[in-house]
Amino acid sequence: MSLHAARGDLETARAKLDDLRHGRSLWCIPGFAEAEVASVVEPLGPLLDKGDRAGIARQLASWEAMRIAKLPKGFARIWEPTPFPVEQGP
Secondary structure, X not given: OHHHHHHOOHHHHHHHHHHHHOOOOHHHOXXXXXXXXXXXXXXXXXXXXXXXXXXHHHHHHHHHHHHHHXXXXXXXXXOOOXXXXXXXXX
């Protein structure tokens, strides 16, 4: 879902979101990755529902920054935020 959202393919991202919300994804096996799935669906789902491209880009950038912050400190000095295609519009 997040990959399709990042690419700007909101139609496919919404379809994947629907699968996750209704238990039709392999990620929805009870007891398997429930917290991980929720950590993506809860913040990104409402943005996809609204078609909020700027909000989707902000959420993706936030996740990216959190990942970088967990790397050794030298990486943060050379990191540049990813320009996500979703920011370009439809």
